[in-house]
Amino acid sequence: MTGSDRPRGGDARSGRPLPTVASCHHPLSLTREARRKRGGGSPRGRGGRGTDWEMAFPWKSVEKVGSELGKNLKRKAICSSTMNCEDLIEEESLVGGEEDSRRISMEIDDLRSHLAGKMRELEYCKEIKKLRTELSLKAKEMEGLKKQNEELQAKSESSQKNLLELEITRLNDIIELMKEDDEYKEVLVGRLVSKERQSNDELQEARKELIKGFEYMLTGRTSIGIKRMGELDKKPFQDACKRKYAHDEYESIASELVSRWQEEMKKSSWHPFKIVMIDGKEKEVVDGGDEKLRNLWIEQGDDVCNAVKNALCELNEYNASGRYVVPELWNFRKGRKAKMEEVMERIFREIDDLRSHLAGKIRELEYCKEIKKLRTELSLKSKEMEGLKKQNEELQAKCESSQKNGFEYMLTGRASIGIKRMGELDEKPFQDACKRKYAHDNYESEATLLASTWQVEMKEPSWHPFKIVMVDGKEKEIVDDDDEKLRNLSIEYGDDVKNAVITAMRELNEYNASGLYPVSELWNFSIGRRATTQEAVQFVLGRMKILTSKQRILLFSPVVAH
Numbered sequence: 001m002t003g004s005d006r007p008r009g010g011d012a013r014s015g016r017p018l019p020t021v022a023s024c025h026h027p028l029s030l031t032r033e034a035r036r037k038r039g040g041g042s043p044r045g046r047g048g049r050g051t052d053w054e055m056a057f058p059w060k061s062v063e064k065v066g067s068e069l070g071k072n073l074k075r076k077a078i079c080s081s082t083m084n085c086e087d088l089i090e091e092e093s094l095v096g097g098e099e100d101s102r103r104i105s106m107e108i109d110d111l112r113s114h115l116a117g118k119m120r121e122l123e124y125c126k127e128i129k130k131l132r133t134e135l136s137l138k139a140k141e142m143e144g145l146k147k148q149n150e151e152l153q154a155k156s157e158s159s160q161k162n163l164l165e166l167e168i169t170r171l172n173d174i175i176e177l178m179k180e181d182d183e184y185k186e187v188l189v190g191r192l193v194s195k196e197r198q199s200n201d202e203l204q205e206a207r208k209e210l211i212k213g214f215e216y217m218l219t220g221r222t223s224i225g226i227k228r229m230g231e232l233d234k235k236p237f238q239d240a241c242k243r244k245y246a247h248d249e250y251e252s253i254a255s256e257l258v259s260r261w262q263e264e265m266k267k268s269s270w271h272p273f274k275i276v277m278i279d280g281k282e283k284e285v286v287d288g289g290d291e292k293l294r295n296l297w298i299e300q301g302d303d304v305c306n307a308v309k310n311a312l313c314e315l316n317e318y319n320a321s322g323r324y325v326v327p328e329l330w331n332f333r334k335g336r337k338a339k340m341e342e343v344m345e346r347i348f349r350e351i352d353d354l355r356s357h358l359a360g361k362i363r364e365l366e367y368c369k370e371i372k373k374l375r376t377e378l379s380l381k382s383k384e385m386e387g388l389k390k391q392n393e394e395l396q397a398k399c400e401s402s403q404k405n406g407f408e409y410m411l412t413g414r415a416s417i418g419i420k421r422m423g424e425l426d427e428k429p430f431q432d433a434c435k436r437k438y439a440h441d442n443y444e445s446e447a448t449l450l451a452s453t454w455q456v457e458m459k460e461p462s463w464h465p466f467k468i469v470m471v472d473g474k475e476k477e478i479v480d481d482d483d484e485k486l487r488n489l490s491i492e493y494g495d496d497v498k499n500a501v502i503t504a505m506r507e508l509n510e511y512n513a514s515g516l517y518p519v520s521e522l523w524n525f526s527i528g529r530r531a532t533t534q535e536a537v538q539f540v541l542g543r544m545k546i547l548t549s550k551q552r553i554l555l556f557s558p559v560v561a562h
Helices: 032-041 052-056 058-079 085-213 234-244 250-266 291-300 302-318 340-399 427-437 443-458 484-493 495-511 533-546 549-556
Strands: 224-229 273-278 281-286 326-331 417-422 466-471 474-479 519-524
Touching: 085 326, 085 340, 224 302, 224 340, 234 250, 234 291, 234 302, 250 291, 250 302, 281 302, 291 302, 340 443, 417 495, 417 533, 427 443, 427 484, 427 495, 443 484, 443 495, 474 495, 484 495, 519 533
Parallel strands: none
Antiparallel strands: 224 326, 273 281, 417 519, 466 474
């Protein structure tokens, strides 16, 4: 499209009429040279941007460019007078039409992009304004929060300060109390230390007194005893001298050797010890490489040398300053110094043993008194029995003729059925034993006394010489022949006396185990057992038949002693 073919009605965007070619030289007819000369007159230019007025009103720039182009064309037309005006216009229009179209479209694109940028800038300005408003509100809010925070911080600091002051006051009070408590504890510790020292002194004094008082009782033969610390053991010296000297004087030589080495150990100039480290601690031990000890080992052997070393260790531990033998309570079982508890336990055991021994002696004295009393009573009873015996002999002499076949004969041991005192000792074995043992005529009283003593002994509930045995699958209680009292009785008086006591004990255990005193019982002497009632009645009736009437009268009539 040429410049003459463009619409004349005006610009489509602004509505303004465009200038004609004849009057003002349309801007599309500008040549490249004119555009180069115009340079920065374009709305945007090549080297920079137009003014704000040109960017806001682009048609003004177009009019300005058009006027400049018109002037240039006019100047050119004057200079080229030979050319026809119509040809010049047509030529310029044809040459610059395409370039102007491209330039205009480029400027339009530039304007659009510029307007779009401005729109974005306006939007950014609105956003920035909004953000500034929000920032202003936030700043005010921050100021309020800052003031509130300062107030709270001031209150918090004041409250913390008050709490800190209260805590400091409380801690000061606690410190004061702790100081008072520490002072009280220091005083208490001082008292306890003094009491401990006093107690230790008392214990040491008590230990010394125990060593002095019980040295005779607590010997080396017991688990707790007295050991003389630093004293040489004589046995190794005696053994060594016995091997070395064959004659009988080895004991005196050993004693002399012991005395010489005991005196040697007392010398302060001889100190056969050395310091060694044991478990990180220094300890003083006997120096086995000492010249004297080495010579002693060569002459007498290991046992003697070890005995001297042990004595040196004890002296160095218990009396290093004085180097003399000191007694010490010793636990021989554990090989160490005895504790006070162990010593007191040992002493209490000794006291209990002594008390038991004294109790046994007291019981023996009581038994002796009881036996003496029984002997006196038996003597009186013997005299009384002598009188009764004489009286009985007189009565027997009077009644012998009238009671030959009486009831008394019928109920004696010579008959098959009679009365037997169960649990009563038979005196005949005692009389026989005493007759053999005592040659004088007083054996009968001795036998009576012995029988009475054992009759009383059988009544003792503490003595129960019985044992349980199995007979035909059943338990049965029999007399224990191995009982100590029965065994001693058999040794002293014989088996007959022992058997008599065993028989009486068996009868007591069977017929009167609770009371332990003799009881009367109908007895079948021919069979050796308890008589039944039928046997007793038959025997009495049989005997009654052979008695005369006079004998029956004498039998059942009372006998008056004169």
